[in-house]
Amino acid sequence: MTNSSPDNMPMVAPFSGAIDPVTVEVIGNAIASIADEMGETLVRASYSTNIKERRDCSTVIFDAKGRTLYQAEHIPIHLGSLMGVVEEILARHDLATLAEGDVFIGNDAYTGGGTHLPDIVLASPIFHDGRLVGWATNLAHHADFVDRSHAHIFQEGLRIPPIRLQTAGVIQQDVFELILLNCQVPHERRADIRAQLAANSFGVKRFHALCDRYGVDLLEQAFEELLNYAERRMRAGIAAIPDGNYRFEDVFECDEFPESLTFHVEIEVRGEEMHLDFRGNPPQVRASLNMVETALLATAYYAVKTVTDPDAPPNAGLFRPIKVSSTPGSILSASSPAAVNGRTNTCQRVVDLVHGALAQAIPEKIIAACNGAVVSTTFSGINPRTGEFYVYLETLGGGFGARATKDGLDGVQVHITNTSNLPIEGLEMEYPLRVERYELVQDSGGCGKWRGGMGLRRMIRIIGHDCRVDARGTRRLTAPWGLFGGLEGGRFSVESDAGEPAYDKNKIELKDGQVISVVTPGAGGYGNPADRDSNLVGKDLAEDRISKKTAEEIYGLR
Numbered sequence: 001m002t003n004s005s006p007d008n009m010p011m012v013a014p015f016s017g018a019i020d021p022v023t024v025e026v027i028g029n030a031i032a033s034i035a036d037e038m039g040e041t042l043v044r045a046s047y048s049t050n051i052k053e054r055r056d057c058s059t060v061i062f063d064a065k066g067r068t069l070y071q072a073e074h075i076p077i078h079l080g081s082l083m084g085v086v087e088e089i090l091a092r093h094d095l096a097t098l099a100e101g102d103v104f105i106g107n108d109a110y111t112g113g114g115t116h117l118p119d120i121v122l123a124s125p126i127f128h129d130g131r132l133v134g135w136a137t138n139l140a141h142h143a144d145f146v147d148r149s150h151a152h153i154f155q156e157g158l159r160i161p162p163i164r165l166q167t168a169g170v171i172q173q174d175v176f177e178l179i180l181l182n183c184q185v186p187h188e189r190r191a192d193i194r195a196q197l198a199a200n201s202f203g204v205k206r207f208h209a210l211c212d213r214y215g216v217d218l219l220e221q222a223f224e225e226l227l228n229y230a231e232r233r234m235r236a237g238i239a240a241i242p243d244g245n246y247r248f249e250d251v252f253e254c255d256e257f258p259e260s261l262t263f264h265v266e267i268e269v270r271g272e273e274m275h276l277d278f279r280g281n282p283p284q285v286r287a288s289l290n291m292v293e294t295a296l297l298a299t300a301y302y303a304v305k306t307v308t309d310p311d312a313p314p315n316a317g318l319f320r321p322i323k324v325s326s327t328p329g330s331i332l333s334a335s336s337p338a339a340v341n342g343r344t345n346t347c348q349r350v351v352d353l354v355h356g357a358l359a360q361a362i363p364e365k366i367i368a369a370c371n372g373a374v375v376s377t378t379f380s381g382i383n384p385r386t387g388e389f390y391v392y393l394e395t396l397g398g399g400f401g402a403r404a405t406k407d408g409l410d411g412v413q414v415h416i417t418n419t420s421n422l423p424i425e426g427l428e429m430e431y432p433l434r435v436e437r438y439e440l441v442q443d444s445g446g447c448g449k450w451r452g453g454m455g456l457r458r459m460i461r462i463i464g465h466d467c468r469v470d471a472r473g474t475r476r477l478t479a480p481w482g483l484f485g486g487l488e489g490g491r492f493s494v495e496s497d498a499g500e501p502a503y504d505k506n507k508i509e510l511k512d513g514q515v516i517s518v519v520t521p522g523a524g525g526y527g528n529p530a531d532r533d534s535n536l537v538g539k540d541l542a543e544d545r546i547s548k549k550t551a552e553e554i555y556g557l558r
Contacts, residue, residue, distance in 0.1 A: 019221045024229070027214065027222040028070075028313060034136075034206040035059045035072040042138055042199035047191030049143075050393050053426050054419045056141035059199065061207070062086050063223050064132045067316040077115065077347055077416040078139050079298040083316075084113030085121050086135050089162045100127045101169030103200060105179070105193075106162040109153065110336040115295040116343055117157035118142050120193070122165065124200040128211040133219070136203030138196050143393035144183045146380045147468060147507075150256065150288035150339040157341075158182040166197065184380075185391050230317030235272035237308025238321055241361050243269050248356035250481070252349050254474045256287035256342070261331065265353040269361065276300050276354065278326045278333070288342035288472075290334035291350075293326060299347040299416055300324045303354035307365045344374040344395075344417060345474045351415045352481075359483055364404045368452055368524030369480035370414040371398025373492055375473035375520045377458075383432050384464040392431045395419055399445055399453030399480065399489050399523030408453035408523045410440050410545075432463045441519055442544050444490030446482045447554045448525025449532050452489045454545060455520040462510045469496070469508045475521040486525030487554070493519045529554050 038059040046052040058078035060071045066086030071079055088111070089104050106112030107120045114121060123137040145157035153159065158179065165175055176193070180186040211219060249264035261282045268275040284290045291299075301319055305312065312318060326333035331346065352369050359366040379392040395417060400409035413419055424435045437459040446452035471494045479488035497514040510516060537555045540546045546554075 019218060019225060023218075024222045024225045027210070027219060028226045030210055031061050031070045034203050034210075035061050035070045037206065038136065038138060038199045038203040039072045039074060041202045042140065042195055045195035045198050046140070047195065048188045049422055049426060049430055051140050051192055051195070053422050054394070056419045057139060058082065059138045059203070061203065062135040062137060063220070064134055066090065066135065067227065069134070069223060069226065069315050071314045073314070075416070075418045076302040077295065077298055077344055078119065079301070081114045081119045081121055081139050081294070082137055083298065084294045085123050085137065085162060086113075088113040089123060092162055095132065098125050098132065099168050100125070101166065102164055103166035103197060104162045105165040106160050108159040108161055109292045109340045111159070111161040113162065113294070115292055116340045117153070117159065118145060118341070120160070120196070122193070122196045122200055123162070124204055126204050126207045128208060128216050131216060133211060133216050134207055136200045136207060138199050140192055140196055142183070142189055142192060143378070143391045144185055144189060146184060146378055146391050146470065148341070150341055151286045152337040153339050154337060156288070156339055165193075184389060226313060227315055227317035230313045230315045231320045233309045233312040234305075234318045235321045237312070238269065238274050239272045241269045241308070241358070243271065244361060246357040246360045248353050250349060250352055250356065251478045252346070252474065253477045254287070254289060254345060255472065255476065256289060257285055260477065263332070263349055263353055265357055267354065267357045273321045273323070274304060275323045275325065276304075278324070278330075280327060281330045281332045284329055284331050284334040284338040286339070288339045289331065289346045290338040290340050291332050291343045291346050292340060293333045295340075295343050295347060296326055296332050296350065297324055299350045300354065302416055303351045307355070307358055307362060342472055345472070347416045348372050348374060348414070349474070356481070363484065366483065367401035367403045367408065368446065368448070368483040368486050368526045369489070370401045370408075370453075370523045371455060371475065371489065371521035372480045373398065373473040373475045373521055374417055375492055375518060376471070377518055378470040379431065379433060379460070379467055381432075381465050381467040385432060390431055392427070392433065394422055396456055396458060396518060396520045397421070398455040398520035401480070401523040402446065402448055402450035402452045402482070402486055402526035404526060405450070407451045408445065410445070410454040411456045412453065432465055434461045434463055435459070436461050436515060437517070440544075441490060441522065443547050443550050444522030445545060446480065446487040446489040446523060446525035447529045447532070447546070447550065448482055448486030449527025449529065450486070450525060451532070451540065451545065452480070452482065452486070452523035452525045455490050455522040457517060457519045459515055459517040461515045462512055464512055466512070467510045469510055469516050471508065471516065471518055473520070480521055480524045482524035483526050485528035487529065489522030489524050490519070492521050
């Protein structure tokens with residue numbers, strides 16, 4: 001059993017008065033600006049479509065102790081990979097051996113502070129006058145390591161503990177070549193990792209300018225005040241929730257194993273503190289869906305922040321009033337060597353658990369279940385235009401849950417994912433694939449007083465080569481739930497010329513000209529469908545959100 005609450009403090013510290021609040025705000029915005037600009041540097045300098053177009057990356061500035069000062073608003077689950085990496089580095093490397101210009105690389109879920117292997121983290125210590133003052137850190141999802149099995153983590157790719165990729169400004173070429181040798185598209189990895197190095201270099205330079213302007217002592221005072229401020233806001237947000245114990249459970253299924261699992265959480269709210277108890281969930285599985293503890297923490301913190309204070313500064317102070325308990329060796333807090341590649345599908349359902357439980361306490365702030373999946377499609381093969389092996393990864397959006405006052409959003413990324421859509425023009429220019437259809441799916445948004453968002457359909461044809469497609473997701477058998485009488489959303493499905501895959505048969509071999517079609521889940525509705533305004537029903541019909549049959553059966557419109 002674990003009880004996790006990083007940077008524990010029993011009571012929130014008041015503003016000290018040692019530094020004026022205006023200066024604290026200015027320094028906080030400066031740190032945020034550094035992290036944001038690091039993110040833009042990474043995106044603009046990268047090579048692969050997954051980073052330069054889909055923006056599957058994140059940037060963070062840590063203080064010298066490894067506490068999060070600011071995470072750029074990229075992808076929430078990446079906090080799970082980033083929040084442990086500095087601690088791992090400091091545990092493995094004596095501080096006296098670190099120097100300006102060092103860059104550490106890591107990705108392992110058990111020894112590297114990561115949550116799955118494609119997310120490669122680069123961390124750069126920042127020194128000022130010989131004193132460690134912070135860390136510039138970034139993560140990029142490298143679309144590589146395809147055609148793998150997922151019985152355990154050794155099958156999922158190259159595991160990298162926190163080691164030096166760069167020493168005093170010089171790349172360790174032997175380490176770099178070892179990593180590239182284990183990648184299937186090494187020219188992309190070489191360029192993308194260099195983009196990550198450039199992003200960190202930018203962050204270090206900007207942080208130095210901040211030190212020169214304010215001095216390290218004043219900066220460190222400001223950092224403490226920023227953390228305390230975020231803690232005060234989180235405590236105030238929790239205090240607004242009625243005290244009580246709230247429990248929720250949901251069914252989880254996927255194509256990687258035949259049985260369905262029941263997940264549950266119990267949330268205790270007492271005053272300004274919250275305890276999320278995930279103990280007793282199913283044991284870890286021989287499949288890619290396991291979460292390590294840092295992934296659970298990042299997901300839980302996100303889920304609580306969304307309903308307490310979404311605009312609070314994203315730093316480590318937010319975590320202090322939240323305790324998370326889990327069972328080591330469970331699917332929500334896995335132990336080595338459990339496979340973890342597809343952990344985001346499980347993370348999405350953890351958000352549903354937290355929101356489902358808190359709907360009993362604060363119904364006006366909770367949305368119906370979103371699509372509850374991270375539907376991913378990975379295409380790989382030899383590109384006939386170049387003669388080189390390629391990997392195209394896409395995670396597709398789906399429905400966003402209906403809210404207490406409005407409909408859900410259609411075809412968007414939700415919760416712990418936040419990647420962009422790869423434009424069709426970019427896809428077809430880069431890869432030997434053609435998009436035949438890309439559309440919203442009628443009737444996939446759950447009906448209600450407020451309608452859930454619709455899922456997506458994407459149909460892709462293979463051009464001029466043999467292609468392997470790996471299509472994964474959840475909600476094939478169970479649908480996203482509605483709230484307070486709202487109906488459930490649509491489900492995930494995959495169809496192709498090669499036949500629809502059965503469980504554990506996600507990998508589909510396609511020939512030239514064959515087509516695969518992927519449908520993502522919609523989202524649940526909110527409130528009794530009988531209460532929906534007839535004008536809105538007519539608008540739904542006009543915009544092809546629902547069919548005439550559904551309008552007649554659910555809303556009674558004829």
